[in-house]
Amino acid sequence: MTAPDHVVGVGVDLLADAIEAQAVDVTRVDWRPPMPGTEAGLATVAADPRRRAANEEAVARMLRVQAMLVDVGPASAILGLEPGHFLHAGPPITWDRASGPLRGALMGAAALEGLVDDPEDAGPLFERGQHVSLEPCHHRGAVGPMAGVVTPSMWMFVLEDPDTGARTHCTLNEGLGKVLRYGAYAPEVLDRLRWMAGVLGPLLQAAVRSSGPVDVTGILTQMLQMGDEAHNRNRAGTLMLMRDLAPALVSAAADAGFTTDDVADALRFVGGNDHFFLNLAMPACKLALDAARDIPGSTMVVAMARNGTDFGIQVSGTGDEWFTGPAQLADGLFLGDYGPDDANPDIGDSAITETAGIGGFAMATAPAIVRLVGGSVPDALATTRRMHEITLAENPRWSVPVLEFQGVPTGIDVTRVCRTGVLPQINTGMAGRVAGVGQVGAGLVTPPAEVFPTALARLAELAAAAD
Amino acid sequence: MTEHVELRHGAYADSVTLLQVSRTVQDEAGVVAAQVAMATPLNLEVLAGMGFTVPAAAPDDLVVALRLDESAELDSVLAAVDAALSRSTAPSGGTTEHAPPRTTATALRLAPQALVLVSVPGAHALVEAVDALDAGSDVMVFSDNVPLAQEVALKRMASERHLLVMGPDCGTAVVGGLGLGFANVTSPGPVGIVAASGTGCQQLLALLDHAGVGVSSALGVGGRDLSAEVRGLSTRTALTRLDADPGVELIVLVSKPPASDVAAEIEEYADSLATPVELALLGPGQPDLTAAAESVLRRLDRDVPAWPVTGSADAPLLPDGSILRGLFVGGTLCEESRLIAGELLGADRVDLVDFGADELTGGRAHPMIDPTLRLEQLSRAAADVRTGVVLLDVVLGHGAEPDPSALLAPAVTAAERPVVVSVVGTAHDPQDLDRQVRILAEAGAEVHLSNATATRRAVELLGGGR
Numbered sequence: 001m002t003a004p005d006h007v008v009g010v011g012v013d014l015l016a017d018a019i020e021a022q023a024v025d026v027t028r029v030d031w032r033p034p035m036p037g038t039e040a041g042l043a044t045v046a047a048d049p050r051r052r053a054a055n056e057e058a059v060a061r062m063l064r065v066q067a068m069l070v071d072v073g074p075a076s077a078i079l080g081l082e083p084g085h086f087l088h089a090g091p092p093i094t095w096d097r098a099s100g101p102l103r104g105a106l107m108g109a110a111a112l113e114g115l116v117d118d119p120e121d122a123g124p125l126f127e128r129g130q131h132v133s134l135e136p137c138h139h140r141g142a143v144g145p146m147a148g149v150v151t152p153s154m155w156m157f158v159l160e161d162p163d164t165g166a167r168t169h170c171t172l173n174e175g176l177g178k179v180l181r182y183g184a185y186a187p188e189v190l191d192r193l194r195w196m197a198g199v200l201g202p203l204l205q206a207a208v209r210s211s212g213p214v215d216v217t218g219i220l221t222q223m224l225q226m227g228d229e230a231h232n233r234n235r236a237g238t239l240m241l242m243r244d245l246a247p248a249l250v251s252a253a254a255d256a257g258f259t260t261d262d263v264a265d266a267l268r269f270v271g272g273n274d275h276f277f278l279n280l281a282m283p284a285c286k287l288a289l290d291a292a293r294d295i296p297g298s299t300m301v302v303a304m305a306r307n308g309t310d311f312g313i314q315v316s317g318t319g320d321e322w323f324t325g326p327a328q329l330a331d332g333l334f335l336g337d338y339g340p341d342d343a344n345p346d347i348g349d350s351a352i353t354e355t356a357g358i359g360g361f362a363m364a365t366a367p368a369i370v371r372l373v374g375g376s377v378p379d380a381l382a383t384t385r386r387m388h389e390i391t392l393a394e395n396p397r398w399s400v401p402v403l404e405f406q407g408v409p410t411g412i413d414v415t416r417v418c419r420t421g422v423l424p425q426i427n428t429g430m431a432g433r434v435a436g437v438g439q440v441g442a443g444l445v446t447p448p449a450e451v452f453p454t455a456l457a458r459l460a461e462l463a464a465a466a467d
Numbered sequence: 468m469t470e471h472v473e474l475r476h477g478a479y480a481d482s483v484t485l486l487q488v489s490r491t492v493q494d495e496a497g498v499v500a501a502q503v504a505m506a507t508p509l510n511l512e513v514l515a516g517m518g519f520t521v522p523a524a525a526p527d528d529l530v531v532a533l534r535l536d537e538s539a540e541l542d543s544v545l546a547a548v549d550a551a552l553s554r555s556t557a558p559s560g561g562t563t564e565h566a567p568p569r570t571t572a573t574a575l576r577l578a579p580q581a582l583v584l585v586s587v588p589g590a591h592a593l594v595e596a597v598d599a600l601d602a603g604s605d606v607m608v609f610s611d612n613v614p615l616a617q618e619v620a621l622k623r624m625a626s627e628r629h630l631l632v633m634g635p636d637c638g639t640a641v642v643g644g645l646g647l648g649f650a651n652v653t654s655p656g657p658v659g660i661v662a663a664s665g666t667g668c669q670q671l672l673a674l675l676d677h678a679g680v681g682v683s684s685a686l687g688v689g690g691r692d693l694s695a696e697v698r699g700l701s702t703r704t705a706l707t708r709l710d711a712d713p714g715v716e717l718i719v720l721v722s723k724p725p726a727s728d729v730a731a732e733i734e735e736y737a738d739s740l741a742t743p744v745e746l747a748l749l750g751p752g753q754p755d756l757t758a759a760a761e762s763v764l765r766r767l768d769r770d771v772p773a774w775p776v777t778g779s780a781d782a783p784l785l786p787d788g789s790i791l792r793g794l795f796v797g798g799t800l801c802e803e804s805r806l807i808a809g810e811l812l813g814a815d816r817v818d819l820v821d822f823g824a825d826e827l828t829g830g831r832a833h834p835m836i837d838p839t840l841r842l843e844q845l846s847r848a849a850a851d852v853r854t855g856v857v858l859l860d861v862v863l864g865h866g867a868e869p870d871p872s873a874l875l876a877p878a879v880t881a882a883e884r885p886v887v888v889s890v891v892g893t894a895h896d897p898q899d900l901d902r903q904v905r906i907l908a909e910a911g912a913e914v915h916l917s918n919a920t921a922t923r924r925a926v927e928l929l930g931g932g933r
Contacts (some may be wrong), residue, residue, distance in 0.1 A: 001708060003644045004643070005644075007581055007583070007647075008584070009584045009607065010583070010586070012481050012609070014483045015586055016584070018866045019584070028567060028594075033479050033527045033588075034594075038591050042591075043617055090644060389568070419570055420569040420570060
């Protein structure tokens with residue numbers, strides 16, 4: 001046997017010193033005890049004979065997915081939503097526990113659908129709950145940013161993986177400031193949504209149908225090399241989408257019954273909304289992660305989502321079960337005169353981007369926005385490196401130039417979060433806590449730590465049962 | 468006199484680091500006693516023994532316990548505690564952008580193919596070791612207190628993947644000349660060792676080195692590997708590896724007393740290998756380690772030397788001194804002495820303690836690193852008039868205390884009765900074997916290289932050896 005030329009030492013430094021004294025390199029692990037109460041569960045799951053192959057399979061399935069934008073259409077047609085049916089972000093919630101921005105968005109959407117004339121009158125409708133129902137976007141193959149409210153008349157992107165035919169969906173992005181997804185419901189908010197359903201959606205539909213599918217995963221690959229992390233910065237992605245769709249949009253408009261002014265309005269709206277591509281990045285991430293669902297023994301997180309009250313995660317090996325804890329307040333910068341007291345706890349399905357390895361996980365590639373979320377460039381590099389501690393793989397398609405083109409940290413592993421106490425880093429917008437206010441800031445947030453030990457305990461229970 | 472006891476939640480440092488911190492703080496002016504340790508049951512017992520009252524604590528809490536005289540300022544001593552702790556836990560250079568890896572899995576991404584050495588507390592060892600197996604690396608688990616069921620699970624996983632788990636509770640290994648854990652410095656040579664016994668392996672290394680025979684690899688497999696539960700899973704892999712090494716002419720398998728049916732299975736497996744295997748399985752009626760070393764030398768056609776003895780146990784036996792008190796840091800050495808002395812003197816005249824046993828190391832460094840508990844016990848043994856002869860072992864090599872005789876010699880002299888010591892080490896060990904032997908001999912001990920001859924001599928001094 002030949003002597004190893006490198007040793008990894010975890011534990012007592014003295015033993016590593018003794019090896020270095022024999023002129024062999026040692027990489028020392030900065031080991032610390034795991035999250036309290038996880039010791040036994042970690043051992044059980046580590047010893048689960050299904051775990052390694054299950055996680056390899058989860059990562060492979062996820063990385064195989066190609067997300068193509070194949071269609072645009074109203075939620076009534078695409079998801080079969082009926083009047084009175086409301087989708088929302090995050091894990092399941094009822095009106096009585098809903099936060100201000102979710103209530104505001106539901107109230108605005110009720111008016112948009114004609115269930116009430118004035119959004120302010122919608123409260124009793126939801127309190128009685130007789131003619132309305134709430135359901136998470138995630139349960140219907142969709143994701144929604146912030147409040148994530150989807151109703152039948154809203155238009156949605158349809159993304160498809162050509163290999164499997166699997167699909168995911170997301171509404172069209174309304175822009176920043178006073179918008180429904182941040183809980184605003186003023187008349188101009190509803191007017192904008194009506195224009196999106198009447199002009200923007202049908203124009204995009206005509207363009208996509210005439211140009212053929214748009215490779216969303218491919219745009220993500222490029223935008224990550226252009227300073228976007230695809231959660232709080234989507235500028236390059238938005239412009240590339242325009243580049244791909246504008247010619248078809250111009251040529252198909254007339255046949256679809258739209259004027260050149262409509263086309264100009266649509267292009268101005270998309271070009272003027274740096275976040276337009278977010279609503280394609282999110283369903284692309286969900287499409288990839290959905291492929292990794294339901295693999296027995298896998299400890300990979302397949303969804304992180306917040307409804308403004310609860311933060312929930314779903315894990316491949318535990319099916320559709322949500323593990324929830326209280327949504328946290330983001331730490332960051334505020335718009336205008338707003339301050340921490342004005343902010344609602346974390347909300348939105350957009351943490352699906354972090355779950356897929358971008359957003360906060362790819363912070364190193366987006367130095368332009370580190371100040372927006374209250375950080376520095378070294379922080380951004382450190383954040384992406386730190387996320388490799390809790391992930392199973394690197395994504396070879398999505399790479400970060402400044403980190404020597406290292407792939408983004410991919411596939412959050414529940415066990416590694418419990419072992420290191422390192423929590424997933426999420427970039428997020430902040431909604432006002434009062435219904436109707438809209439966006440008040442942007443910042444950084446993490447899940448409540450306890451959701452990971454809870455998920456681990458369930459994984460351990462299932463591992464023991466499978467033994 | 469002031470006492471100060473505080474718990475720090477979420478603070479963690481390994482037992483060796485905390486030993487160094489405790490020693491540093493003890494040297495501060497006005498400090499009568501200081502103990503900075505994790506709140507494991509054993510450490511809480513030690514703290515109680517020192518007279519401290521510790522509030523309810525969990526094993527992950529850090530306890531800072533101080534006893535100060537009038538000249539000391541509590542604040543300045545606490546500042547010294549913090550300074551010592553932060554010195555020991557500061558990352559070894561680099562910026563926050565390049566934080567050190569937090570798990571073995573991450574470290575292996577930076578250094579693929581590396582051998583992994585795990586020495587975290589036993590309850591956490593499996594998880595780190597599995598990281599190694601997942602990455603296709605062999606792993607040595609130095610940690611003790613690993614549950615038996617976890618050992619079995621880990622070794623099954625390794626066996627399926629043709630990977631080697633050395634341990635748990637593997638104190639010693641030499642892999643292609645690289646010493647891991649408490650390994651002695653050996654020359655390359657024709658012998659390969661598989662050891663379900665750390666200090667048993669070190670005894671063989673020491674004796675063969677004295678006889679001029681080198682050892683190319685010594686693969687520890689953990690003391691329970693030949694138990695009825697583990698069934699030699701790692702022993703088989705280790706034997707296979709050494710059999711495939713063209714440099715190994717003779718394999719020695721050394722073990723604490725094995726389960727008899729497992730011993731038979733392994734013997735059968737050993738017979739199927741191309742390389743001859745010398746079995747040194749301790750047990751009643753079986754050859755001791757020294758006899759096994761002699762047998763190895765004969766199989767290699769080498770001369771068997773006289774095993775060195777230095778000094779003499781001159782102190783007279785006390786009138787009531789009839790008991791052999793053995794205080795060991797080496798588990799297998801203790802076991803060997805128990806077998807030899809028990810047969811010659813009868814079990815009721817033999818009182819041997821293994822300070823490396825799991826129950827005496829929870830949250831504490833191994834006695835080869837931290838001699839405190841054994842030194843305390845030695846003074847108690849010396850105060851007991853029934854103690855006839857004191858038998859000690861000193862184990863040298865990488866990782867062990869830099870100068871063990873320095874602390875032991877005054878206690879040997881103070882014992883004022885015959886003291887026999889086996890000093891297990893090789894000529895090139897960092898502690899300087901000759902010097903360690905000389906210091907103990909000058910303190911009045913009779914020093915042997917062979918633990919078996921040391922034990923027989925102690926029995927003889929007690930008038931045993933029927």
